[in-house]
Amino acid sequence: MNKTWRWLGHILFGAAVLIFLFMLFTDLPFRTEWGWIFLAPSVVITRVGDMCETGKKVEPLITITLCILIFSLSLYGLLFI
Numbered sequence: 001m002n003k004t005w006r007w008l009g010h011i012l013f014g015a016a017v018l019i020f021l022f023m024l025f026t027d028l029p030f031r032t033e034w035g036w037i038f039l040a041p042s043v044v045i046t047r048v049g050d051m052c053e054t055g056k057k058v059e060p061l062i063t064i065t066l067c068i069l070i071f072s073l074s075l076y077g078l079l080f081i
Helices: 002-024 032-054 058-080
Strands: none
Touching (some): 002 032, 032 058
């Protein structure tokens, strides 16, 4: 199961990188929300895995909370703005 989550995190990170590169090298309007929609869950998956392996809880929880905030703001920006 850990390999599945690790692969999912890598796939989401790769999608975010490709979105940023695609928008950087094309003439489409640059919306960073599309990148954050994929990047924030990737960071959360990575941090949850780190919490399980190392036992540290404070720093990963702060990172997870900030990623959830960024994800929700990006989703709000894409849906309503």
